[in-house]
Amino acid sequence: xxxxxxxxxxxxxxxxxxxxxxxxxxxxxxxLSMEKKQLRSAFVGKWTSKQPTKKGGVKESTINxxxxxxxxxxxxxxxxxxxxxxxxxxVGIWGVSxxxxxxxxxxxxxxxxxxPSDPTDAYNYDxxxxxxxxxxxxxxxxxxxxxxxxxxxxx
Numbered sequence: 001x002x003x004x005x006x007x008x009x010x011x012x013x014x015x016x017x018x019x020x021x022x023x024x025x026x027x028x029x030x031x032l033s034m035e036k037k038q039l040r041s042a043f044v045g046k047w048t049s050k051q052p053t054k055k056g057g058v059k060e061s062t063i064n065x066x067x068x069x070x071x072x073x074x075x076x077x078x079x080x081x082x083x084x085x086x087x088x089x090x091v092g093i094w095g096v097s098x099x100x101x102x103x104x105x106x107x108x109x110x111x112x113x114x115x116p117s118d119p120t121d122a123y124n125y126d127x128x129x130x131x132x133x134x135x136x137x138x139x140x141x142x143x144x145x146x147x148x149x150x151x152x153x154x155x
């Protein structure tokens with residue numbers, strides 16, 4: 001009986017603690033620090049990545065991020081014999097907030113024209129945990145797939 005009483009008291013105390021947490025919010029979004037503004041600016045420009053795939057090939061990606069939040073990315077995937085097996089050019093919008101880099105895929109770029117994607121498809125939205133930022137290197141991890149991407153600045 002003592003064990004059951006102890007469990008019930010423990011449960012009640014944990015519930016009371018959870019309910020007493022401060023859940024108040026600020027009236028408006030605070031102003032961004034200079035550091036957070038600089039974090040976003042670090043992503044602007046042309047960046048490239050060349051990484052091995054899990055099937056033994058290579059994935060090459062080049063992304064150009066504009067200051068107005070638009071991006072164009074080109075992906076090339078090569079098999080283990082260095083044969084190009086897939087190529088795509090995509091467009092979308094991007095941003096950085098609270099240590100997260102995010103993208104919204106808007107469509108494919110084909111012959112200079114955009115073939116729009118479905119904005120209701122959750123697959124077209126990605127979020128990445130920013131792991132490293134320097135003037136010449138970006139490292140971020142996709143929160144859905146767990147893939148970590150390493151990009152270097154193109155001058």
